Structures are given as structure tokens and as C-alpha cells.
Amino acid sequence: MKIPLGLTIPLRNPFSRQLLRRSENGFFACLVVLSLTSACALIQPTPTPTIIPTLIPTSTPIPTSTATPRPTNTLAPGVTPPTPTRTRTPSMTPLPTSTITRTTVPSPTMTPSPTLFPRPTGKINRIDTRFRSVSLNMDRRILIYLPPGYDQQAKRRYPVLYLLHGYGGFDLPTTTQLEQWGLKDLSESMMLSGQMPPAIIVQPDGFMPSPQVGVWASYWFNHSPNSDNLKWGDYVWKDVVNFVDTNYRTIPDRDHRIIAGFSLGGTGALSIALLHPDLFKVVGAHSPTFRGADGSIPFFGDEAWYNQFDPIWLTQNTNAIKQLDIWLDVGTDDTNVRRCGPESDRCVEAYEVLLVSKNIPHIYHGEWSGPHDAPYWMTHISDYIKWYASKLIGQ
Helix, strand or coil, rough: CCCCCCCCCCCCCCCHHHHHHHHHHHHHHHHHHHHHHCCCCCCCCCCCCEEEEEEEECCCCCCCCCCCCCCCCECCCCCHHHHCCCCCCCCCCHHHHHHCCCCCCCCCCCCCCCCCCCCCCCCCCCEEEEEEEEEEEEEEEEEEEECCCCCCCCCCCEEEEECCCCCCCCCCCCCCHHCCCCHHHHHHHHHCCCCCCCCCCEEECEEEEEEEEEEEEEECCEECCCCCCCCCCHHHHHHHHHHHHCCCCCCCHHEEEEEECHHHHHHHHHHHHHCCCCCCCCCEHHHHCCCCCCCCHHHHCCCHHHCCHHHHHHHHHHHHHHEEEEEEECCCCCCCCCCCCCCCCCCCCHHHHHHHHHHCCCECCCCCCCCCCCCHHCCCHHHHHHHHHHHHHCC
């Protein structure tokens, strides 16, 4: 150890002082050698550190996406689609016992995007009319909103939003509940401001001409042949869609169609989208009911019949769910459909767990307060429209 002369080092412990004495002895021994040999080892200078240049990372090109082939309603391997004569009952997926942490998804921020056409002006053209349903063999009422600028921009074609009502909703003489909650005014305002692509909005009537066991709503699926045998599901995906595509300037493919509904209309929207993912890409289910074939309503038939239209069975046993963009919500105080009864999986919470267990991407809002009623849906109609707008693709 070399200690330069004149350097004072404070030593606070015996070990340090002992080390210094040893160092001093070695230093004087070196002086003796210098006097005898007139030379000593030169003190080497402290080496200059070498600066290593910093590497600048090279950006990796972003891969180009590949177009996805047009999806089809493909059954999962080994699963045979049910038929009315089958007696197979749905295979139930056990619900996980662990608690799943939910992340609240904020409503999308709307950014106007450039289009081929200028932003429209004017008002929504509201058309309340009737048309002939081949599937039902009867005339049906339908309410259609044509977007602002529809008549002025004659070469423009439009995406379509189909909305299905619940047990109530279309039983008013001159309006609908969705319209009373602000659907028309909010949509018109967002289209004019550029927050929503101009789109055609369709509300079909799903009430039966006469009730069954006191029930007026059709529930939006094909009824059992052992009851009235009316094809209310075909009425929507076949007759309503064909009527709209034939008479208005739509963009007639799945990428430009959304189907959604509230209460039993939410269940109907899921059922139709799962059966026809070739027609609909996006589905919204607001407080869906998930009623089963328990014998209380005759047109549900037995399990073998209703499995064909049941969103739970279709999600468990087909791959169609993987082809859909899904929204699901329910109020925290909804005692009708939020939580399941004993040994049941027919509720919104169980269906959302099913989606999680199958790794199906989806948006879920289970944190909003409110029961199963009109004020809850009216409160969130703007959230629904903003989400629809973020999924609509216009020209």
C-alpha cells in the first residue's frame, strides 16, 4: 500500500492504525533500497477509463396485418348442432370459485375520422312503417332512422344498427322506450358533430299478435313447433335485414352491422349474433335475461329445442362467440338477472365468468348502480351509443 507523503488520514479504529504502521514500515524499507540501487519501481499512472459507446436501438418494423377470412358459424370440433328431435341437454361448465378482479373499461373517446363524404347537415328522417314478414306470414311494424344528409348525399352508403326491445319498449302507440330515452336525439347530435359515423338505426317490433300464458313478447327466437311455431329469430336476421338492405342504401355485410338490445332483447341479440356471425360482427347485451326452457312458457319447448337458440349453450358448444365483438352490462341492484339462483348458471354474472373462462375478449360493466328497469338503461343510453359509434364503420 502506497501512502503519499503529506497525506493525513483520520483513523478511528485500531485495525486502521495497525494497517498504517505496516504501510509505513514498507515505505521506509523502500527508501533503503533506493539508496543502495538508486532506483525503485515507478509508480504507474491511474489508467484512463475507456468510454463504451451507447448503442442506439434500431426500430423493428410493425408487421402488416393480414385480412381475416369471412367468418362462418363453425361448430367446435366434435360438436354436432342440435336438432328439434335431440334429447341432449347442455353441458354445464363449472363456475370458478376464485374471485376475478374486474377492470372498469371507460367509455370510448370519440375522435372524428376522415371520410369520403363531408360531414352531413340536417335532421334524422324518422320512418314509422310496416312491411311483410315472410317468416311470420304477417305484416310487422318497424321504426327506421335515416341519418342526416341521407337524401343529399345520394351515393353514400351506411352501416346499420339493429336494436331489440325488452318485455316493454315497443308497446307505445307512437314512440318506443329507446326513443323516449334519447336514442334519436343523441344519435343525431353525434352524427352532426362527427362523433358518430352517419348510420341507419332500426327498431323492429317483437311483440306477438296474441299472448301465450299472459306473455306478449316473442323473446326473438324461433318458437317450438309444439306451440305456435312462429319463427321470430328468422324474422329478424332474414326478413328485417333483407327489408332494410333492399330499400335503403346500406353497406350489406357483417363488418357494417351491429345488433344489440336490453333485457330479453339483449338475450335475443346474443342468440341471433351467435347463430349468424356471418351477418353481425358486433353485439351488445344490456341486462340480458337468460331465461331457460323450464316449462313455464310453452313456446320455449324443451331443452333439446331451446338449445338451438340459447346463448349459454351456443357459447359453451360452438366457436361463434370468438368471431364477435361483445358488450355486456348489468346494474349492481338488478335482482332479476345479475345473480344466479341455487345450482343455476342462468344469470349475467355466470355468463360473464363463462366468457372469461373461454378467454373471450369483451367489455363488461357490472359496477354501474341500478336495478332492472327503464331508469337504469336511460341513464346509460349515451354510454351505449358511444360504444356503438366506436364500432360503426362508415364511408
